[in-house]
Amino acid sequence: MITDPPRPPPPAYVSALQPPATSLLAGTSTSTSTSTSSHGHSSGIAAGGSGAGTATSGADVREDGAGSRQWPPPLEPLLAGCTLGEHRRAGEEGPAAEASASGAGAAAQQPGEPRCxxxxxxxxxxxxxxxxxxxxxxxxxxxxxxxxxxxxxxxxxxxxxxxxxxxxxxxxxxxxxxxxxxxxxxxxxxxxxxxxxxxxxxxAGLGKVREREAPPAEAAAPRQETSVAGRPVCYPLAALAPGLVWPADVDGGCREQWLNSADWEAAFGPHAPGLTYEAFLALPGWRRSKLKQAAGLF
Known part of the structure; x- marks a missing residue:
């Protein structure tokens, strides 16, 4: 049979904190013999020493002899036990307490909660x-x-x-x-x-073309002569300038088609000397746009 090794006796303060088991003292009959009572006391002491005793219902239980104990126990063992417990707790929880203190210091640096x-x-x-x-x-x-x-x-x-x-x-x-x-x-x-x-x-000038002052009516009147694009009517360059209300039959994106030979040379000659309308049509689209922008017809 396997048995547990013997346990050392508990410290004095633990023995003092354990009340004697008096449940055996409280018999069902008041005529119990003295030997039975003594046996109950000794069993209560043994139970108290092993830490397995039950809670007592008598507050004035006293016991005399070699293993004399009192209940309630005296204050000295209680104070000793509390002091020893504090030492153990301080030794075990020292690092945790320091960490908690440092955390509390960091929290104190943060804004406080409302006070009212x-x-x-x-x-x-x-x-x-x-x-x-x-x-x-x-x-x-x-x-x-x-x-x-x-x-x-x-x-x-x-x-x-x-x-x-x-x-x-x-x-x-x-x-x-x-x-x-x-x-x-x-x-x-x-x-x-x-x-x-x-x-x-x-x-005022966003989202629309700001209109210029219109030229005189005789200067913007159509001319009965063939344009560079072969149209039967042409318009002077002043009537096709940007920022004006162009004639109703003129497409704003192709205003160069309504110029005569003299106005064509005046508009495109400074930027592309000798350029004819047929050569203009043969140019790439981006090049035509650049020339029209420079001539004020884009």
Missing amino acids: LQEVCARVILRNISVHNCCELLEVARGMDGPGFGPIAAACLRYAVNSFETLVGLREEATLRGCLGPDVYDSLHAALEERRAYLASLK
């Missing part, structure tokens, strides 16, 4: 400022006392200044003037008008 409900509300308000509530929030924050209302008022004013062009279309002038103040409103309004005028001047 007012600070929580202020943070929520700052995250939800918009063009629909900045004027009302600014008016309320200016009329309240408290550490959280100053940042709210500053944030609302900054938001209103940056969104002034949008607020002009959403709020009345009196509301914005009372919210921002007369000086700030007048300055922002003047800057907005200047910006709008500048953008209007830029957009």
Whole structure:
């Protein structure tokens, strides 16, 4: 039969912490003999020494003799046990405690959590400022006392200044003037008008050809002579310049077909001397486009 090796006796403080098992002391009959009671006491001591004793129901149990014990135990063994336990815990958890302390120091460097409900509300308000509530929030924050209302008022004013062009279309002038103040409103309004005028001047020439001043009617009148492309009618170069309303029968992409020989030489001669219309048609498309662009007919 295999048996476990003998275990060493427990320390004194552990033995002191274990209550004597008095369940055997509580007999069903009050006429139990003294020998039976002594046997119950000795079995309780053995159970307590091995750590397997049951919880006692009597708080004033005392035992005299060589192995005398008291319950509740005295404070000295308890203090010794607690001290020894602290030493063991400090030795075992030393590295873990140092790591925890370093983590706590790093966490202390981060921004702290809000300390009160007012600070929580202020943070929520700052995250939800918009063009629909900045004027009302600014008016309320200016009329309240408290550490959280100053940042709210500053944030609302900054938001209103940056969104002034949008607020002009959403709020009345009196509301914005009372919210921002007369000086700030007048300055922002003047800057907005200047910006709008500048953008209007830029957009005037975008998306369409800006028309030039039309030449005199006699200078743009058609001529009854054959053009370089063989058409029975030709137009002067001034009538085919870009930025004008060309005649109804002229295709804007082929205006060079409506020139006579003299206007053809005046338009293409400086860029390609001696170039005829037939030679022009034989050129690659990109080359024709370059020449037309240089002649002002592209």
